[in-house]
Amino acid sequence: MTDTRREFDQVAGLYLPIGVAVVVVIVALVVVMALRYRVRDGEQEPGDDGPGGRRRPSRIADAPRAEALYAAVLVCIAALLVWRTFSTEAREDHPRAAATATIDVTAARWHWRFDYRGTGVTQLGGDRTPPTLVVPAAQPVRFTLVSIDVIHAFWIPARRFKRDANPGASSSFELIFPTTGFWRDGGECSEFCGLRHAQMRFDVDVRTPAAYAAWLRQRRAAAGAVGAAGAAG
């Protein structure tokens, strides 16, 4: 199973402390150097350091061994980060779990459409209301994603994941939603797509598998009723 949020947190758990440590250490060094080697106002003119006078700046201008050693340390840090990223990437790009539901996502300016494959159920928003993506909790959900006009991007911030929706080329991925809950505006388009880009959102409704199955049955029945009515008419 690929819990994208957990993957994000695990990678961040390595990157963030290293990044913060680097920033803190270097900022501290900058400040310490600037204060420690600062010359005071009275001795600010550049030509004033005559013989036997004030402290002279060091003339050491390189330290090849120290710098090579330091570069080796940098390479090790880079290798550590890359190793962590690669091991995550392998899991995210090659999900092994068998998905229980497949949802075909269609992005269009400036709406989302969710088709629950094999059920005839479709989720669409209204003029002023975004659609709701209903998914079962704790089960891998497979998504296919395509756009019918410009490039959009399907982003669910709570899952720490997004993927571009390209016109004419379908993309697929798996997500897992560990906990039930309802997220208003829990999904959004994050690739600029024109006028109403900011309004291109959807709600995310994660239900227990039983509640999800019940919802799906109910929607199927409704869709069937509509279809039957259409056929009769």
Added chain:
Amino acid sequence: MSATAPVARPPRPRTPGGLVGTLASTDHKVVGAGIFVTAFGFFLAAGVLALLMRSELAQPGLQVVSEEGYNQLFTIHGSTMFYLFATPIALAAGIYLVPLQIGAARVAWPRLALAGWWLTIMGGLSMWSGFLTQQGAADVGWYAYPPLSDMPNSPTIGTDYWIFGVILAAVAGMLLAASVLATIVKLRAPGMTMLRLPVFAWTQVVSCLMVLTAFPALIVAMALLFAQRQLGGVLTTPEGPIAYQHLFWFFGHPVVYVVFFPFLGAVAEAIATFSGRRWFGYRPFVISLLLFAALSMSVWGHHMFTTEAVKNTYFSLTSTALLVPAGIEYFDALATMWRGRIRLRVPMLFALGFLVLFLIGGTTGIWIGSPALDYHDTDSYFIVAHFHYTLFGGSVMGLFTAIYLWWPKVTGTMLRERLGRWHFWLTMVGMNLTFFPMFFLGEQGMARRVADYPRSAGWTTLNTLSTIGSGVIALSLLVFLLNVAVSLTRRVPAGPDPWGGHSLEWATSSPPPPHNFDALPPVRSFAPLLDRREAEQDRGDARGAVA
């Protein structure tokens, strides 16, 4: 003593005065300063657009501009900053300073440089003239992905003007880079080998190399986009838009280093000068610059992690590897300060500010070099925060380092220290207040390029803080302009070398004469004036010992 060698003085050209004379001058100092002022004007104009955007985002709802207007604002803001401000101003610094640093009397191909200025102006006029059309300026974002930027989706003439503007500015950049690079290759003073080039000149070398390799891809991308808009059938889905992204980012990533390195060079010169020390680790630094530039040509795919069209692991590897040359540059900066005699004058303050702010931009850059993290943060406000820490915290802080450092050389007068300190601290406060909250907004799910956000999202406080910060930045720039006005009206003569500089530009008068140098000191290292000063110190010590 024979410390100076006479230099042949070329005949002074007869040139008309006034605006025509300026626009027709082939003196690299006139051309360089002209491009510099032009680009700085575009910086201020694009800054006004940013203030409008921040005003709109201060609160949820649409109060200041419409969505159409907002989309034009961020498109022209980003495009102006990259194409009309950052690239021209970085290269203008090279046009002005490189001949002075290498002991040359002129640039190679001054008419190309002059054409670069003209084309920059024309490109800017073309891009901005969209605001005068009925449907407004381009509104497709600074990278203008098709099919959004295709005619059916963006039928405005402003988008076509924008494409012309980008092509003109890109050609201008290539002409300027060719001129600077040829100057360095052909016109170095006797004794000035490539490994005696001042640090700033080296940063110009790598920037010019990247311009000449990356900008053609931009011109091709723009030409294809124009053909697609007018004729169709060029960038057809599904492959066309992805091909465009490759072409664009093959330019679009290197360009951020093009507009970064020269200012890194300025910071290096300032740190060395105001520490009274030779720039530390010159050779590793030059190697790291070249490595940085080479790597930067192979990282473009990290802009496309979420497209599934690139090998994410490869681009993650190359992007993360950038921390090695970047780390070497920080090592050299800190080692230069170590055991120095540090004078915290305004150029040095901006240089230190650069080190601190760019560090945040750089480390967050490594963060988003990891696809697992980028899947969340890309196209969110996290990215906006990240690249403003590199471009404002890095390039703009470096630009002000350069301005305060070389202003006395260019104008012959000093900027005021007290106003400069106000400028610096207001910039530091405003910059962090504006952009630091954006990291959290992005993490919390705020997408970039939105004119509005729901009140229920809870992003109002952070956005309001950011907007206040943008006002502080605007205030800091007003202080800077005041400093400029005071400096130019109540002149405090600078003299040839007010800071105790290291490189040749400080060996001539301020401002330099049209032919630059009457005489040149011998060049035996990348810091010939520091060599001379240290030799004098040693002689003084010897005399002291005898006495």
